[in-house]
Amino acid sequence: MKIAILYGTETGNAEMLAEDIGDALDADYEVSCTNLSDFPVTDFDPATFYLIVCSTYGDGELPASAQPFAEALAAGPASLAGIHFAIFGLGDSEYEETFNFGSKQLAELLTNHGAAQLGERPTHDASGADLAEDLALPWAKDAVALAESRFGKAA
Amino acid sequence: MTHQIAIVGAGPSGCYLAQALLKARPELDVDLIDALPVPYGLVRYGVAADHQGTKAVARQFARIFERQGARFFGNVHVGRDVTLDELRSAYDAVVFAAGLAGDRRLGIANDDVDGVFGAGAITRALNGHPDAGPLPDLGVRPLIVGNGNVAIDIVRLLGKRADELSGSDLGVEQTRWLAESGITAITVLGRSTASQAKFDPVMVKELGKLTGVAIAIDKAGTADDERGKKLLDALAAIDGHGTGVRAIRFVFSHVPVSVETDAGRVTGLRCRTAEGDDTVIACTSIITAIGFEDTGDLPRADILAQADSDAPVYAAGWFRRGPRGTIPDNRADAQVLAADILADLDGTPAKGVRPVGAIFEGRPDVIDYQGWLRIEQRELAGADADRCRGKICDRAAMIEAARHQEETSP
Structure with missing residues (x-):
């Protein structure tokens, strides 16, 4: 099973977290780490498990680097049936009304196109006491374990 | 031989630039020089005290020093402690990212x-x-x-x-x-x-x-x-x-x-x-x-004119563009500028003289990254119950904290 980490970022915080996750999984898996701005929607591969990290910007909007991806996906008829992903959100509870809406929008968009989300969508709060990696690294390992059981021996 | 780049101003524009440069070329020597004893500029002194989520971008910037090998030279006032000419002759490229602090x-x-x-x-x-x-x-x-x-x-x-x-x-x-x-x-x-x-x-x-x-x-x-x-x-x-x-x-x-x-x-x-x-x-x-607007602290018009010429002088962020754009706008801007600088450097041989000895030697009040970490440690330890940090607000106290070696060994 290959692992592709995709990130949507505005300030670079999600990119840093994606790289941390990549470093943590690197020894045991074939891992790539790609900005959503550089990822064509046609590139999804059923043999790859996708770990997605996405922030929120402005008034609950997707971060800049995820916007072209989301627009392309929303505009096209692309089916993501057979694609498995897990998603982690970054947000700031100072803006509680739209807290972590970026990752929420992205997850909905992917599932609406037929992709299967594994696990919940944990979120990090930039105004909270936790470090993002302390939440995201265990999440990534759990998600990968879940994906391995799902992908089974065929992968 | 490795190219050496000085960035004047360790605020978000300078830090994003260092990050982009070192991501593309991890072997570069990148020095961030700031007039204050502490890094991060506007993140520390412009972003409001109750917007800690926004200030958290400093964690990214810390990595420039901790993992990407950039060096911090704080409490160095360019124009007074070090001249522009000294910087230009020592470094392969000098970037001004000093912001615009005047009202x-x-x-x-x-x-x-x-x-x-x-x-x-x-x-x-x-x-x-x-x-x-x-x-x-x-x-x-x-x-x-x-x-x-x-x-x-x-x-x-x-x-x-x-x-x-x-x-x-x-x-x-x-x-x-x-x-x-x-x-x-x-x-x-x-x-x-x-x-x-x-x-x-x-x-x-x-x-x-x-x-x-x-x-x-x-x-x-x-x-x-x-x-x-x-x-x-x-x-x-x-x-x-x-x-x-x-x-x-x-x-x-x-x-x-x-x-x-x-x-x-x-x-x-x-x-x-x-x-x-x-x-x-x-x-x-x-x-x-x-x-x-410009504070007049640096000869901005002259620097911008040099940045427009073939000289290895560049300007970034608000210092270059004027006071428009958010912190992430400056990130995008820094990535473009990093590509420009690297393209220019590719055509020129590195000077090859490590400038630290010549320029910063004999200046005991220069604060390096380890010094900043000591300041930060004291600030975090000195936070009141409902505060995340107790900022040291006095320059002399900052310098003292930076010099102070913790007595407790690990």
Whole structure:
């Protein structure tokens, strides 16, 4: 099973977290780490498990680097049936009304196109006491374990 | 041979640039030089004390020093401690990312009287900047001129009750200043119509969480574009919010004409309305949040001219573009500039002289990254119960903390 980490970022915080996750999984898996701005929607591969990290910007909007991806996906008829992903959100509870809406929008968009989300969508709060990696690294390992059981021996 | 790059200014633009350069070429030598003993510039001294989520971008910047090999030279004032020529002769490229810290003035009669303050100066004082003066007496009815996020930051902090600052890094003196301000009314006034104001809607909406204020929006009017509509929605959402002791009123389409004074004290702001009427809005002080300009600390025009020439001199961020754009805008800008610099360096041999010895030798007050970590350690250890940090606000105390080796061994 290959692992592709995709990130949507505005300030670079999600990119840093994606790289941390990549470093943590690197020894045991074939891992790539790609900005959503550089990822064509046609590139999804059923043999790859996708770990997605996405922030929120402005008034609950997707971060800049995820916007072209989301627009392309929303505009096209692309089916993501057979694609498995897990998603982690970054947000700031100072803006509680739209807290972590970026990752929420992205997850909905992917599932609406037929992709299967594994696990919940944990979120990090930039105004909270936790470090993002302390939440995201265990999440990534759990998600990968879940994906391995799902992908089974065929992968 | 490795190219050596000096970046003057360790704020967000300089840090994003160092990050982009070192990501593309991990072998580069990148030195960030700052006039302050501490890095991160506007993140530490511009972003409001109650926006710790925004300040968290500093964690990325720490990695530039901790993992990407950049070096920090703090408390080095370029132009005084080190000349531009020295930098140019020692480094393969010199980048100026010193920001724009000066408050733009109103440019109207009496705009320089006591009682008229710049939002940047107030923001620095609230953030414990070592060169900021004491926080001034605003009286009970301050008026903020400006329709951008800086104006919102100020009105939000002035409007907050003490319990709403929990978790921030607002200092003891600043906390007392806010608690004892006695403010009863704050006017936020702008030249433009509401729909053309530069506020981010999310910043406007945040005011709707304040528990000690009563907000009123005067004549927001209509919008004919998507952005304007969103902003009017945000303003409508906070109109009428709260019954607190501090009244906040937003006034649009008022062009300031003169500062009214009586016996040397500010009594009001005379404005011309959209209808052409002359009106005076009573206030006890005026805070101008109408943009930033060059402080004159560096010869900016000359540097920008060099940056436009073939010289290995570059400018980044607000210092280059002017005071427009958010922190992430500067990230995008830095990535483009990094590519330009690398393309230029590819065509030139490296000078190959490590400049640190020549330029920074014999300067005991230069603070390196380890020194900053010692300052930070003391700040974190010295935080009050409901504060995330106890900022050291005095330059000499910062230098002392940076030099101090912890006695406890691990």
